[in-house]
Amino acid sequence: MSDLERQVRRYVPDRFESLVSGVRFGQFVSVGVVGAISDNTVLAILGLGFGVGDMAAKAAGIETAILVMFIVNEHWTFADEGDTGRRSFAKRLAKSHLVRSGGVAVQLSVYWLLTQRLAFELVIAGTDLWFIAASPIAIGIAMFVNYVAESVFTWQVHRDDSL
Numbered sequence: 001m002s003d004l005e006r007q008v009r010r011y012v013p014d015r016f017e018s019l020v021s022g023v024r025f026g027q028f029v030s031v032g033v034v035g036a037i038s039d040n041t042v043l044a045i046l047g048l049g050f051g052v053g054d055m056a057a058k059a060a061g062i063e064t065a066i067l068v069m070f071i072v073n074e075h076w077t078f079a080d081e082g083d084t085g086r087r088s089f090a091k092r093l094a095k096s097h098l099v100r101s102g103g104v105a106v107q108l109s110v111y112w113l114l115t116q117r118l119a120f121e122l123v124i125a126g127t128d129l130w131f132i133a134a135s136p137i138a139i140g141i142a143m144f145v146n147y148v149a150e151s152v153f154t155w156q157v158h159r160d161d162s163l
Contacts, residue, residue, distance in 0.1 A: 024157070027077040028147050034072055035065035036139045044132055054115050054131045055108070061135070062104055070096050078155040092154055099149040107142035111135060 002022060039061035046057035070093055082092055114120065114134035122130040151157045 024077060024151070025147065028073070028150075029143070031069050031072045031077055032139070032143050032146075035069035036136060038068045039065035039139065040132060040135050043135055047131060048127070055112065058108065058111055058131075058135065062107060066097065066100055066104075073150070073155075078157070081155040081157055096150065096154045099153045100146055102149055103142040103146035106145050107138045110138035110141050114138065 039058075042061035042064045043057045046052040046060055047054060052060070073096075074089070074092065082088060111134055114137060115131050120130050120134070121128050122133050
């Protein structure tokens, strides 16, 4: 256990100790990078290629990322958690969407603030690309909300003191 993990564990209730797993968090962030690439690819294709508005393109990118990240988390980050079978898988997918709605709200709010309210521009070759540059900022902020919520509610990695 690293010094940082020991320090954090001092302030985290025992019940949520598993959230401080450096390995699991590293896997979650790695999966998040895959999701961010998916999100930003859809955002760029829809926004630049098809002229879809920023917020609609971002929403489509987020949904794509959620599906991609769920599949990777299901088979890697949380592969040893949860029941097997189609019904359990479908429940986790539905629960993941519900749980991630908090992160989606955070991400869309930050993205809206950065792209619709603040007057930033990032013009490259005559095209304003700020709507793409703002996306990783919003993703990074929402990632922490998603990590805690997914760990606790979707895959239930916390220790149950009632057992």
